[in-house]
Amino acid sequence: MRHPLVIANWKMHGSGAFNQALVEAFLSLLGKHRAECVLCPPFVYLGQLKDLLRSSDVVLGAQDCSHIAQGAYTGEVSAQMLSDCGCQWVIVGHSERRQYHQESDALVAAKLSMAQRAGLSPVLCVGETQEQREAGEAQGVVKSQLLGALGDLPDLQGLAIAYEPVWAIGTGLTASPEQAQDMHAFIRGVVSDLDEKNGPALRLLYGGSVKAENAAELFAQADIDGALVGGASLDAQAFAAIVSAA
Numbered sequence: 001m002r003h004p005l006v007i008a009n010w011k012m013h014g015s016g017a018f019n020q021a022l023v024e025a026f027l028s029l030l031g032k033h034r035a036e037c038v039l040c041p042p043f044v045y046l047g048q049l050k051d052l053l054r055s056s057d058v059v060l061g062a063q064d065c066s067h068i069a070q071g072a073y074t075g076e077v078s079a080q081m082l083s084d085c086g087c088q089w090v091i092v093g094h095s096e097r098r099q100y101h102q103e104s105d106a107l108v109a110a111k112l113s114m115a116q117r118a119g120l121s122p123v124l125c126v127g128e129t130q131e132q133r134e135a136g137e138a139q140g141v142v143k144s145q146l147l148g149a150l151g152d153l154p155d156l157q158g159l160a161i162a163y164e165p166v167w168a169i170g171t172g173l174t175a176s177p178e179q180a181q182d183m184h185a186f187i188r189g190v191v192s193d194l195d196e197k198n199g200p201a202l203r204l205l206y207g208g209s210v211k212a213e214n215a216a217e218l219f220a221q222a223d224i225d226g227a228l229v230g231g232a233s234l235d236a237q238a239f240a241a242i243v244s245a246a
């Protein structure tokens with residue numbers, strides 16, 4: 001039985017006052033829940049969230065990490081520093097990083113390896129664009145992202161994978177539960193071929209316009225073990241409902 005996992009990706013949103021109000025409201029609304037829950041604010045707010053989450057079972061994650069351990073890399077933040085600041089999770093290879101920062105599969109692979117060495121659990125993001133889906137290339141693109149990022153890792157223990165079709169991110173368009181399930185089953189096959197022992201147990205999250213209204217039917221699919229949530233994670237009520245649905 002895979003333990004449900006719901007991760008908030010705040011992206012570049014928030015302020016000291018906004019974060020405090022959001023986290024306090026979210027914790028007060030969050031009733032009994034089975035899912036493991038992770039909040040990923042911008043780096044500069046990790047310390048603030050660590051304090052706000054201190055007496056809850058909600059844990060801390062980051063949105064990215066460097067592919068290098070340390071050195072003269074202005075502006076970079078290492079996986080070890082994230083661990084030092086209380087993070088347990090880190091998102092790697094988000095499509096916005098791939099698109100706006102030209103992150104390649106090789107760079108994503110190096111980040112994954114840094115995250116694992118620092119004892120963080122990485123969430124690897126994969127997903128096709130609208131054009132790639134229309135050209136019938138969705139599975140090929142996702143497989144090549146998976147093999148490019150995971151091919152050299154000794155094992156996949158502790159990793160989670162988020163399938164985020166680029167056309168569904170922030171657009172209000174959600175993959176149908178069947179479309180998402182088909183791709184999740186495909187991903188499960190690829191990771192199980194890569195690592196027979198850990199692949200079948202990896203948690204596969206869906207991301208892309210997940211809302212309180214569509215979460216339950218997505219989570220009802222056999223290979224959807226949770227969600228990576230953008231916009232709706234900035235609304236305490238919506239995010240609490242998503243976590244409860246998992």
Ligand code: 13P
Nearest residue numbers: 009169170208209230231
């Ligand atoms: P939205 O939930 O805003 O579509 O964002 C999804 C996402 O990119 C999470 O990483």
